[in-house]
Amino acid sequence: KTGAGATWTPASEFTSGMVPMSQPTGGNVPIITMNFGQEGTFGGTETAGGNSDTNGYGNFFSAVPSGYSAICSGALTIADAINPAETDDNYPQKLFSPLLYTGDGGSTQAQTGLGFQPDFTWIKQRNGTAGHKLFDSTRGVTKYLASHNTDAEATEADSLKAFGADGFSVGSNAGTGANSSTYVGWNWRANGGTTSTNTSGSVNSTVQADPSGAFSVVTWAGSGSAATIGHGLSGAPTFIAAKSRTSGATVMDWIAFHKNMNNGAFPENNSRMYWNSTGGYSTGSLWATDNNSATVFGVESNICNSSKNYVAYCFTDVEGYCKAGYYNGNGNADGSFVYTGFRPAFILYKNVGAAQSWVIIDNARNTFNVSSKGLFPEADSAESDSTVTYGLDILSNGFKMRGTNNVSNGSYSYIYLAMAHNPFKYATAR
Numbered sequence: 408k409t410g411a412g413a414t415w416t417p418a419s420e421f422t423s424g425m426v427p428m429s430q431p432t433g434g435n436v437p438i439i440t441m442n443f444g445q446e447g448t449f450g451g452t453e454t455a456g457g458n459s460d461t462n463g464y465g466n467f468f469s470a471v472p473s474g475y476s477a478i479c480s481g482a483l484t485i486a487d488a489i490n491p492a493e494t495d496d497n498y499p500q501k502l503f504s505p506l507l508y509t510g511d512g513g514s515t516q517a518q519t520g521l522g523f524q525p526d527f528t529w530i531k532q533r534n535g536t537a538g539h540k541l542f543d544s545t546r547g548v549t550k551y552l553a554s555h556n557t558d559a560e561a562t563e564a565d566s567l568k569a570f571g572a573d574g575f576s577v578g579s580n581a582g583t584g585a586n587s588s589t590y591v592g593w594n595w596r597a598n599g600g601t602t603s604t605n606t607s608g609s610v611n612s613t614v615q616a617d618p619s620g621a622f623s624v625v626t627w628a629g630s631g632s633a634a635t636i637g638h639g640l641s642g643a644p645t646f647i648a649a650k651s652r653t654s655g656a657t658v659m660d661w662i663a664f665h666k667n668m669n670n671g672a673f674p675e676n677n678s679r680m681y682w683n684s685t686g687g688y689s690t691g692s693l694w695a696t697d698n699n700s701a702t703v704f705g706v707e708s709n710i711c712n713s714s715k716n717y718v719a720y721c722f723t724d725v726e727g728y729c730k731a732g733y734y735n736g737n738g739n740a741d742g743s744f745v746y747t748g749f750r751p752a753f754i755l756y757k758n759v760g761a762a763q764s765w766v767i768i769d770n771a772r773n774t775f776n777v778s779s780k781g782l783f784p785e786a787d788s789a790e791s792d793s794t795v796t797y798g799l800d801i802l803s804n805g806f807k808m809r810g811t812n813n814v815s816n817g818s819y820s821y822i823y824l825a826m827a828h829n830p831f832k833y834a835t836a837r
Contacts, residue, residue, distance in 0.1 A: 453468055455468065456468045456469055456470075458470050458471055496523075497618045497619065499727070499728050499749070499752070499826070499827035499828060499829060499830065500522060500752075500828060500829070501522060501523045501596065502523070502595065502596045502617050502618070502619060502621075502622070502728065503593075503594065503595050503596070503622075503728075503752060503753065503826040503827070504521055504522065504523075504594055504752060504771075505591055505592065505593050505594070505752065505753060505769040505770070505771035505772070506518060506520065506521050506574060506591070506592045506594060506771065507589070507590070507591055507592075507771050507772065508589075508590055508592070509587065509588065509589050509590070510577070510579070510583070510584035510585045510586055510587065510588045510589075510590060511584070511586055511587075512579050512584065512585060512586030512587075513578075513579060513584070514565065514578055514579060515568060515576055515577075515578065516576060516577050516578070516579075516584045517571065517574065517575075517576045518574045518575055518576065518577060518592065519571065519573045519574040520573065520574060521573055521574040521575075521594055522573065523572075523573070523594075523596050524570055524571060524572050524573070524596065524599060525544075525570055525574070525575060525592075525594035525595060525596055526543055526544040526545070526570065526595060526596055526597035526598065526599065526600060526615060526617075526624065527541070527542070527543045527544075527594070527595040527597065527622075527624055527720060528541075528542050528543075528567060528570070528575055528592050528593070528594050528595075529541045529542075529554075529592065529593045529594075530542070530567065530577070530582065530583050530590055530591070530592045531582075531590065531591055531782050532581070532582060532585070532588050532589070532590055532789070533588075533589040533590060533591055533772070533782070533789060533790040534588060534589045534789055534790070535581070535585075535588055535789055536787045536788060536789060537580075537581040537582040537585070537588070537787065538553045538555050538556070538582060538787035539553050539554040539555050539582075539784060539787065540552075540553060540566060540567070540580075540582045540583060541553070541554060542566070542567045543597075543624050543718070543720075544570055544597070544599070544600035544615070544624075545597075545600070545602055545613060545615055545624045545626055545718070546560065546626070546652070546718065548567050548568055548569055548570065549562050549563055549564055549566055549567065549568065550562050551563065551566055551567070552650055552652065552718070554648075554661055554682055554683060554784040554785065555683055555783075555784065555785055555786055555787050556683060557659035557660050557661075557683060558654075558659075559651065559652060559653055559654035559659070560652040560653070560716075563578075563580055564578065565578030565579050565580045565583075565584075566578060566580045566582065566583045567583060570600070574594075575592065575594075591769065591771065591772055591782070593753060593767075593769065595617065595622050595826075596617050596618075597615040597616060597617050597622065597623065597624055598615035598616060598617070599615075600615070601615060602614060602615045603615070603639075605625075605637030605638075605639055606637065607635075607637030607702040607703050608634060608635035608636045608637045608702075608703045609630070609634045609635045610627050610628070610629075610630050610634040610635070610636055610711070611627070611637075612625050612626065612627040612636050612637045612638075613625070613626045613627070614637060614638065614639035615639070616639040616640060619641070619725050619728055619729070620639075620640050620641025620642070620723065620725060621640070621641065621722060621723055621724070621725040621728055621729035622640075622720070622721070622722055622729065623638055623639040623640050623720075623721045624718070624719075624720060624721075625637075625638055625639065625718065625719045625720075625721055626652075626716065626717065626718045626719075627711075627716075627717050628714075628715070628716055628717075629656075629710075629711040629712040629713050629714065629715040629716070629717060630711055630713065631708060631711070631712065631713030632708050632711065633695055633705070633706065633707045633708050633711065634705070634706055634711045635695075635698050635703040635704070635705050635706075636703055636704055636705075636706060636719070637702060637703050638702070638703065638704055638719075638721045639721075640701075640721055640722075640723040641701075641723060641725065642701050642723040642724065642725075643699050643700050643701050643723060644664065644666075644699060644704050644721045644722065644723050645665070645666040645722060645723050645724050645731035645824075646663070646664065646665050646666070646721075646722040646731040646824045647663065647664040647704060647719050647720070647721050647722070648661055648662070648663050648664075648682050648719065648720050649661070649662050649663075649664075649706075649710060649717060649718065649719035649720075650662070650717065650718055650719075651710070651712070651715050651716070651717055652715075652716040652717060652718055653714070653715040653716045655715070656710075656712045656715045657708075657709045657710075657712055658693065658709050658710055660681045660682075660683055660684065661681060661682030661683045661784075662679050662680075662681065662682070662693050662694070662710055663679065663680040663681065663682045664679065664680075664694050664696070664699075664704070665680065665731060665822045665824070666731055667731070667732060667733035667759075667820075667822050668680055668688045668759050668822050669688060669759075670688065670759060670760060670820045671733045671735070671820045673696070674688070674694070674696050675690065675696065676694070676695055676696050676697055677690055677691060677692045677693060677694065677695070677707065678690045678691070678693070678694060678696070679691060679693040679694055680757070680759070681785075682765065682784050682785065683784070683785050684785055685762045685763055685764055685765075685785055686762050687758060687759050687760050687761055687762060687763075688759045688760070691709075692707045692708075692709050693706070693707055693709055693710055694706065694707070694710075695707055704719075704721070722824060726748055726830075727748055727749050727827060727830030728749065728826070728827045728830070729824075729825070729826055729827070730747040730748065730749070730824075730825050731822070731823065731824045731825075732745065732747075732822070732823060732825075733759075733820055733821060733822045733823065734808070734820075734821050734823070735819075735820055735821070736758075736808065736813075736815070736816040736817045736818060736819055736820075736821060737816065737818070738811055738812075738816060738817050738818055739811060739816070740798075740809050740810075740811055742799075742807060742808030742809055742810065742811075742815075742816045743807070743808050743816065744802075744805060744806075744807045744808075745805045745806050745807070745808075745823065746804055746805040747804065747805040747806070747825045747827070748804060748805070748830065749804065749805075749825075749827035749828070749829060749830045750770075750801065750802065750803045750804070750827065750828045750829045750830075751770065751801055751805070751806055751825045751826065751827060751828065752769060752770045752771075752826055752827060752828035753767070753768075753769045753770075753824075753825065753826040754767070754768045754769070754799070754801075754806055754823055754824075754825045755767050755784070755823060755824045755825075756768075756815065756821050756822065756823040756824075757821060757822055757823075758813060758814065758815075758817065758819050758820075758821055759819065759820050759821065759822055760819040760820060761813055761817070761819055763813055763814045764781075764783045764785060764786065764814055765783055765784045765785055766781045766782075766783060766797050766814065766815065767781065767782045767783070767784065768780070768781060768797065768799060768801075770801055770828055772790070773801065776800040776801060776809075777794045777798040777799065777800060777809045778798065778799055778800065778801050779792050779793055779794040779796075779797050779798040779799075779809075780792045780797075781793070781796070781797035793810075794809060794810065795810055795811055795812060796810055796812055796814050796815065797810055797814060797815055798810045798815070799815065803829075805825075806825070
């Protein structure tokens with residue numbers, strides 16, 4: 408049962424007929440037949456009352472108390488902003504999707520079929536060692552950063568050339584469109600390239616956020632001291648990856664924040680992980696987590712150097728679309744099940760206690776379970792396929808680990824960020 412102040416009162420429920428008790432068949436042990444809305448006759452022993460719950464679901468013998476729900480997927484809650492029943496253009500597949508393509512070496516190659524115009528496109532060559540290239544519509548096309556190194560922002564005219572209404576266009580660069588090379592592009596929608604100035608923090612930021620409030624692109628100019636930065640999300644960030652765009656900054660690494668990176672707990676002040684490294688959770692003067700809130704995140708001076716420009720990709724949990732969390736591994740192919748509340752399209756996970764790869768699994772490269780084709784933000788290596796090392800099952804309401812080693816499912820804590828293909832309420836089996 409759901410609803411504010413709901414309590415379990417067996418006597419009243421038996422009396423109402425929602426959970427009737429059948430006659431004992433022998434001895435002193437009764438047989439209990441429960442109807443959670445699925446079948447109103449209790450196996451033909453009663454005449455169905457035709458009573459539904461608050462939302463119109465179920466078939467109950469007696470009237471259902473106000474605020475109570477049948478136990479069914481239709482009764483699951485989901486944010487209106489991304490509910491396919493409420494919106495035609497903001498549901499998960501219109502906000503995030505991976506796109507596979509093969510380059511042809513041409514000067515302009517349109518990659519279409521995405522279904523929306525992306526604002527953050529992250530491209531990786533699958534069959535070779537051309538590195539990761541991250542583009543966004545705030546910084547502008549042809550300008551990229553690489554998750555696998557500490558380099559400053561670079562410009563390449565033959566890389567990503569345009570964001571289109573149904574995808575993007577690339578040139579012949581080895582990292583985006585070399586002839587016969589295979590690629591994956593992970594794509595997030597924000598605000599169509601339209602930015603606004605956010606004044607919530609001690610330093611003004613430039614922000615564009617997606618309609619759900621789950622994802623935003625944030626840029627700012629360093630002040631030379633610790634600062635708070637407005638993020639534009641609908642809640643406190645649960646995952647952030649930030650990078651200096653300008654060479655010569657004190658820290659040129661990709662600095663990652665995750666709400667559970669302290670072995671499942673919220674991180675301490677001045678703690679971090681590095682996206683461009685296999686290292687685990689550590690401490691150092693970077694994130695000021697005490698200032699992580701519904702409006703801002705906090706940074707120390709090491710990622711707010713004077714005259715240096717920064718970018719951050721920010722995420723917060725939105726029911727049915729985006730989820731950051733953690734799980735504990737068990738070293739067994741019958742591994743941990745992780746509930747996300749949706750069928751994932753993208754899963755990024757990392758061992759927080761040992762030097763192991765970040766791993767990306769998606770439902771475009773992995774079309775059936777076990778999903779075992781991994782790519783690695785900290786490395787320029789080609790796609791690797793190993794059930795033992797990276798394997799997991801993508802399910803209608805989360806994922807289940809199938810690997811048996813420390814990369815994915817050892818005796819450690821692991822963090823993850825997952826994006827939805829469909830909310831659980833509308834998900835189908837693979």
